[in-house]
Structure formats: structure tokens, C-alpha cells
Amino acid sequence: xxxxxxxxxxxxxxxxxxxxxxxxxxxxxxxxxxxxxxxxxxxxxxxxxxxxxxxxxxxxxxxxxxxxxxxxxxxxxxxxxxxxxxxxxxxxxxxxxxxxxxxxxxxxxxxxxxxxxxxxxxxxxxxxxxxxxxxxxxxxxxxxxxxxxxxxxxxxxxxxxxxxxxxxxxxxxxxxxxxxxxxxxxxxxxxxxxxxxxxxxxxxxxxxxxxxxxxxxxxxxxxxxxxxxxxxxxxxxxxxxxxxxxxxx
Amino acid sequence: xxxxxxxxxxxxxxxxxxxxxxxxxxxxxxxxxxxxxxxxxxxxxxxxxxxxxxxxxxxxxxxxxxxxxxxxxxxxxxxxxxxxxxxxxxxxxxxxxxxxxxxxxxxxxxxxxxxxxxxxxxxxxxxxxxxxxxxxxxxxxxxxxxxxxxxxxxxxxxxxxxxxxxxxxxxxxxxxxxxxxxxxxxxxxxxxxxxxxxxxxxxxxxxxxxxxxxxxxxxxxxxxxxxx
Amino acid sequence: xxxxxxxxxxxxxxxxxxxxxxxxxxxxxxxxxxxxxxxxxxxxxxxxxxxxxxxxxxxxxxxxxxxxxxxxxxxxxxxxxxxxxxxxxxxxxxxxxxxxxxxxxxxxxxxxxxxxxxxxxxxxxxxxxxxxxxxxxxxxxxxxxxxxxxxxxxxxxxxxxxxxxxxxxxxxxxxxxxxxxxxxxxxxxxxxxxxxxxxxxxxxxxxxxxxxxxxxxxxxxxx
Numbered sequence: 120x121x122x123x124x125x126x127x128x129x130x131x132x133x134x135x136x137x138x139x140x141x142x143x144x145x146x147x148x149x150x151x152x153x154x155x156x157x158x159x160x161x162x163x164x165x166x167x168x169x170x171x172x173x174x175x176x177x178x179x180x181x182x183x184x185x186x187x188x189x190x191x192x193x194x195x196x197x198x199x200x201x202x203x204x205x206x207x208x209x210x211x212x213x214x215x216x217x218x219x220x221x222x223x224x225x226x227x228x229x230x231x232x233x234x235x236x237x238x239x240x241x242x243x244x245x246x247x248x249x250x251x252x253x254x255x256x257x258x259x260x261x262x263x264x265x266x267x268x269x270x271x272x273x274x275x276x277x278x279x280x281x282x283x284x285x286x287x288x289x290x291x292x293x294x295x296x297x298x299x300x301x302x303x304x305x306x307x308x309x310x311x312x313x314x315x316x317x318x319x320x321x322x323x324x325x326x327x328x329x330x331x332x333x334x335x336x337x338x339x340x341x342x343x344x345x346x347x348x349x350x351x352x353x354x355x356x357x358x359x360x361x362x363x364x365x366x367x368x
Numbered sequence: 369x370x371x372x373x374x375x376x377x378x379x380x381x382x383x384x385x386x387x388x389x390x391x392x393x394x395x396x397x398x399x400x401x402x403x404x405x406x407x408x409x410x411x412x413x414x415x416x417x418x419x420x421x422x423x424x425x426x427x428x429x430x431x432x433x434x435x436x437x438x439x440x441x442x443x444x445x446x447x448x449x450x451x452x453x454x455x456x457x458x459x460x461x462x463x464x465x466x467x468x469x470x471x472x473x474x475x476x477x478x479x480x481x482x483x484x485x486x487x488x489x490x491x492x493x494x495x496x497x498x499x500x501x502x503x504x505x506x507x508x509x510x511x512x513x514x515x516x517x518x519x520x521x522x523x524x525x526x527x528x529x530x531x532x533x534x535x536x537x538x539x540x541x542x543x544x545x546x547x548x549x550x551x552x553x554x555x556x557x558x559x560x561x562x563x564x565x566x567x568x569x570x571x572x573x574x575x576x577x578x579x580x581x582x583x584x585x586x587x588x589x590x591x592x593x594x595x596x
Numbered sequence: 597x598x599x600x601x602x603x604x605x606x607x608x609x610x611x612x613x614x615x616x617x618x619x620x621x622x623x624x625x626x627x628x629x630x631x632x633x634x635x636x637x638x639x640x641x642x643x644x645x646x647x648x649x650x651x652x653x654x655x656x657x658x659x660x661x662x663x664x665x666x667x668x669x670x671x672x673x674x675x676x677x678x679x680x681x682x683x684x685x686x687x688x689x690x691x692x693x694x695x696x697x698x699x700x701x702x703x704x705x706x707x708x709x710x711x712x713x714x715x716x717x718x719x720x721x722x723x724x725x726x727x728x729x730x731x732x733x734x735x736x737x738x739x740x741x742x743x744x745x746x747x748x749x750x751x752x753x754x755x756x757x758x759x760x761x762x763x764x765x766x767x768x769x770x771x772x773x774x775x776x777x778x779x780x781x782x783x784x785x786x787x788x789x790x791x792x793x794x795x796x797x798x799x800x801x802x803x804x805x806x807x808x809x810x811x812x813x814x815x816x817x818x819x
Contacts, residue, residue: 204812256765256766256769257766259762259765259766260766262762263759263762263763263765263766266759266762266763267749267750267759267763270750270753270756270759271752271753271817273400273401273819274401275401276816276817276819279816279819280749280813280816280817283749283809283812283813283816284749284763287745287767287809288766288767291766291767291770294770294798295766295769295770297770298769298770298773298774298777299769299773301773301774301777301791302773302777305777305780305781305784305786353401353402354402356402356403357402437683438682438683439679439682439683439818439819440819441819457685459683460683460684460685461685463683464683465679465680465683467676467679468676469674469675469676469679470675470676471675471676471677471679471680472675472677473608473612473671473675473677474675475611475612475615475616476608476611476612476615480608480611483604483607484604484605484607484608485680486604487600487601487603487604487605487607488601488604488605488680488681488684488686488691489680489683489684489685490597490685
């Protein structure tokens with residue numbers, strides 16, 4: 120058997136995953152933090168102020184990576200859910216459900232930073248801009264998945280039901296985005312776009328890429344940590360978990 | 369299909385002299401939340417046979433029946449019907465399941481319920497809802513709303529539905545529940561007649577107080593113990 | 597076999613509706629309540645009401661539908677009928693489609709019939725009424741189909757109330773946007789056909805895909 124395939128099979132074994140996650144989560148957190156620190160330093164101190172928006176545009180360096188993560192995590196969650204539903208792999212159920220709170224957090228950050236950005240720019244905390252509105256609905260989708268997962272007693276059925284919802288959500292997300300964009304265009308006076316010009320000067324890009332990479336690595340750490348916790352909770356009756364809890368001699 | 373089946377079973381024509389068991393299970397196991405419920409089990413039921421599944425409450429009898437019916441998916445092992453791996457399509461023609469819930473609408477009359485269930489599952493050739501009700505002792509109750517029937521009468525109505533079903537294999541979960549002595553005898557008579565016609569039945573009970581007086585084998589389920 | 601089962605299910609649902617014909621008016625009554633509350637809250641002045649009439653009517657229909665969603669599968673789940681559907685020789689998704697159609701016919705059609713009357717209460721401009729009715733005719737089946745998926749996901753649960761609304765809301769957004777938007781477009785003098793055609797396309801897709809998703813959800817929920 121191909122070593123990669125074999126590693127995947129091994130990963131599905133709960134004790135192996137526990138060891139894998141325990142080892143790699145802190146590493147991912149650490150690297151993610153370092154890269155994000157570098158990115159934030161660049162965003163706050165190195166990059167020159169925007170000629171139109173002044174210094175307040177710098178929040179973009181948190182807002183944009185968060186927005187991308189909120190979408191990417193939803194897509195990843197749907198992929199894990201699809202694998203879990205078709206092949207009934209328990210680890211994928213755990214991973215899918217672990218994605219949800221992280222994605223929801225990124226969505227909240229996107230909404231909050233978008234709102235903070237909007238206030239000095241357009242004088243208002245909230246605007247029914249198509250992107251912000253879609254983010255808000257995305258937040259509801261995440262909350263729905265989390266809510267459904269917590270509402271069903273049997274953990275495996277809960278994960279599969281919430282996973283099905285995630286798949287339906289991911290299929291509808293482009294439709295939602297398109298519909299909100301169309302709706303927005305119907306109503307006059309909506310000439311302001313929250314993102315300003317669509318091109319950024321090349322000197323402004325490196326910290327953005329650093330933030331994007333940093334958030335991705337941080338996400339991996341967070342996913343592994345949450346999945347590890349869920350894995351232990353599900354296996355809590357077993358001997359190998361009890362042995363882990365014993366004090367080391 | 370090669371069921372041992374006279375003309376009473378519409379979907380299954382030819383009678384073959386040597387044939388595989390109507391139902392067979394190999395290595396069947398089921399766990400919920402990683403707690404084993406039953407298994408691994410090996411057993412089979414031939415046409416003309418009844419299998420009595422015994423066990424205390426919580427031993428997994430209902431779960432076993434639901435796995436055999438196809439409502440739950442087993443964690444390991446396989447179920448074969450007439451020698452072929454049981455798919456949903458095969459089960460839908462071969463198996464009739466009578467569970468704890470009666471699947472009767474309380475706002476409809478007894479006859480209306482039977483009409484619907486026959487429309488859904490199909491009907492055994494030569495049998496009509498009217499005479500099925502007479503067989504189970506509910507003649508005269510055709511136009512009574514199910515809401516007005518007693519628990520025992522509802523159970524008899526479920527048995528009437530079972531009688532009308534065109535499936536050779538009956539899975540009965542606690543069929544004697546809510547029935548008086550007359551009702552218990554009814555169940556036994558029906559199982560006997562069904563077996564004579566070439567069908568088979570799997571019944572669960574938590575006591576040995578009632579069992580069909582036919583070629584019956586026993587399967588005892590003990591409460592499974594969690595292991596590492 | 598499939599048509600026999602469909603006929604049997606439709607006959608059963610019609611009989612059940614007839615036995616509880618009082619209940620059939622509840623969605624329409626709820627929509628009326630919503631309209632009255634909106635009118636009271638907005639001040640009852642004809643011009644102000646006319647501007648928001650189409651949107652309020654759509655919301656009334658949507659909310660009434662959301663409440664009615666509970667009755668789609670719950671009765672059959674509680675008495676074990678849903679289990680027998682899973683064991684029937686016809687596909688579960690087919691039975692779900694027929695059941696959803698009957699549910700729509702018995703809960704949303706009365707709403708559609710009541711809409712012209714409710715529109716009068718809100719002083720909806722008369723030239724907006726045809727577009728509104730078209731958007732309702734296309735949109736309410738969509739709401740029922742997507743609602744069926746949500747109802748199926750929560751069928752095993754007690755007290756699922758607000759969770760159902762939370763799950764359904766994101767799925768309902770495109771329908772509401774295109775439907776209410778089509779009327780808004782017509783009011784502005786734009787062509788509403790595009791939005792209505794998109795609703796129609798969505799309906800065709802949902803007719804095929806939603807029952808499959810709902811059937812999968814029922815199997816998960818009854819596991």
C-alpha cells in the first residue's frame with residue numbers, strides 16, 4: 120500500500136490521531152503566530168498610508184484574510200462532511216464539526232473589522248453591502264451547523280446531519296451571494312463600495328500574503344486542537360484514554 | 369427471485385428444491401456511540417421457520433431487528449436474503465417490519481389506514497383489507513377511527529397490515545405486547561399460517577411465555593459489555 | 597408502483613386534511629395576523645403601507661410557511677409511518693416529494709388565495725399584484741422544498757422551534773430576495789421577468805435535488 124494512503128488510514132485511528140494532533144497543534148499555532156506577527160508588523164509600520172483612506176485602511180490586513188478564511192473553512196467543512204457521509208469515516212466527521220466554530224469566529228472577525236472599517240470611511244457602522252450581507256448570512260449558516268450538531272444526542276448522527284446541512288449550505292452559498300449582489304443593485308444610491316479601489320499597490324501586498332499564510336497555519340493548529348478534544352471526548356470510555364489521563368510515573 | 373413461494377407471493381415465482389436460507393446473517397455487529405449493542409452474530413432463518421430472539425431489556429433485540437429491516441446500518445457483517453446481499457430494493461420486496469410504533473394515522477379509519485399501507489407496500493394476491501380485518505378479529509371496525517381503538521385493537525390492525533403485505537419474511541418486534549390471550553393466540557395462528565405458506569418470521573420477546581408453536585429456533589442475546 | 601404509492605399518499609393526506617379541516621386555515625390566519633401587526637406598527641397610513649406592501653406580504657407568507665413546516669414530517673415520524681416509508685418499495689425521495697407537494701397544496705395554496713385580500717389591506721398598488729402572485733406561485737414551492745430539507749434534518753428532535761428558523765433562514769434568503777425583488781423591480785419600472793425566471797430555474801433544480809437531500813436527512817435523523 121502506498122505510504123501516503125497508509126498514513127491516512129493510520130490517522131483515522133483515534134490514539135494515533137491524538138498523538139499526531141498533540142504534537143502538531145502547538146507547532147502550527149506557533150508558526151501561525153510568528154507569521155501573523157510579521158504580517159501585522161508590516162501592516163502597521165512598514166506599509167505607507169493609503170492616499171485616500173489614510174491609516175484606517177490598515178484594518179484591511181485583518182479583514183481580508185479573515186474573509187477569505189471564513190469562506191475557505193466553510194468549503195473545507197463541506198468537503199470533510201461529504202467524505203464523512205459517503206465513506207462514514209469518523210475522523211472526517213470530527214474534523215468537519217471542528218471547522219465550524221473556527222469558521223464562525225473568522226466570520227465574526229470579518230464582520231466586526233468590516234464594521235470598524237466602515238465607520239471612519241462611510242460614516243456608518245453597518246451597510247447592506249452585498250459582501251457584508253453575504254458574510255452575515257454565512258455566519259447564520261455556521262451557527263446553524265453548530266446548533267444542529269449540538270442539538271442531536273448521538274454524536275455520529277449529529278455530525279452527519281450537520282454535515283449534510285454544511286453541504287447544502289455550500290451549494291447555496293454562491294446563489295446567496297449572487298442574489299444579494301443583484302438585490303443590492305436594485306436599490307438606488309448604492310454607489311459606495313466598501314472595498315474602495317480593487318487594485319492594491321504592490322508595496323502593500325507582502326504583509327497581506329503574510330497574514331493570509333499566517334491565518335491558514337493558525338487555522339490548522341486550531342483545527343487540530345479542537346479535533347483532538349472532540350476525539351478524546353468521543354473515545355472517553357476507552358482504556359487508552361484512561362491511560363493518558365493517568366499521571367506519568 | 370428464487371424464494372420458496374407459492375402464488376401468494378406476487379413478486380417471487382419459481383420454487384426451487386434446494387435453496388439458500390431466506391435470511392442469513394454473518395458476523396453482524398452494531399455499536400452505538402462506540403458502545404457495542406450486539407454482535408458479532410451468525411444465524412439464519414429458512415423458509416417455513418420461525419426464529420425467536422430472546423433477551424432482557426437493553427440486550428439489543430429491537431436494534432437487531434431494525435438492522436435486519438434496513439433502518440439501521442450494521443457496523444460489520446452482512447445480511448443476505450435468499451442468498452443475495454440484502455440491498456434496500458431487495459429488502460423492500462422481501463421484508464415486512466412491524467415495530468413498536470404502529471404506523472397508523474389516528475385521524476383515519478382502520479380501513480383507510482389499510483388502504484394507504486397497501487398502496488404503499490403492495491398487497492398479497494387474493495387478500496383484501498376487509499377479510500384481513502376479519503382474520504384479526506376486527507370485523508365491524510372498518511369505519512372506526514384509529515383514535516377510538518384500544519391499544520390491543522391497534523396492534524391487531526397492525527397484524528392485519530402484516531397479513532396483507534406481499535413479503536415472505538416477517539420481522540416482528542414484541543408482537544405479543546398489548547395483547548390478551550386471544551390476541552397472543554392470533555399472533556401464533558398467523559405466524560403458523562404464514563410459515564405454512566412458505567414464509568419465515570423473526571420475533572423478539574423478552575420472556576419465553578409466548579412462542580409460536582411451529583418449527584422455532586431460539587437466539588438469545590445477552591447484554592454486550594464494553595471493551596477497550 | 598410509484599404512481600400507486602403517490603396516489604395512495606395523496607388520498608391519505610387529503611383525507612387527513614378533511615378530518616382536521618379547521619387546522620388548514622391556520623397558516624392563512626397567521627399571515628393575516630402578521631399583516632395586521634405590520635400595519636399597526638407602521639402607522640396605518642395608506643401611502644407608507646403601499647410602499648412596503650409587497651415585502652410585508654412576502655414576509656407574512658414566509659413566516660406562516662415556517663410555522664407550518666413543523667407539520668410536514670412530525671406526525672409521520674411520531675407514529676412510525678416514516679419508518680414504513682423507508683421500507684417501502686418506492687424511493688423515499690419520491691414519497692418526500694409527494695408529501696411536500698401535498699403539504700404545499702394544503703398550507704401555501706390557501707395563502708395564495710388569501711393574498712389579493714391581504715394586499716388590499718396593505719394598499720398594494722394593483723399593477724404589482726400579478727407580479728406578486730407570480731413570485732408567490734414560484735417561490736412558495738421553493739420554500740416548501742428547501743424547508744423540507746430543514747424539517748427532515750430536525751425530524752427527530754423535540755423543541756426544535758427556533759433552530760428550524762435559524763437553519764431555514766440562510767436557505768430562504770435567495771428566494772426572498774429574488775421574489776420580493778421582482779416585485780420591487782416591477783414597481784421601479786424594470787423588467788421582473790429575469791428574477792422570476794431565476795426563481796423558476798431554482799424551482800426546477802429544487803424539485804430534483806431537495807427530495808434527495810431530505811430523504812438522506814430523514815435516514816440520518818431516524819438512525
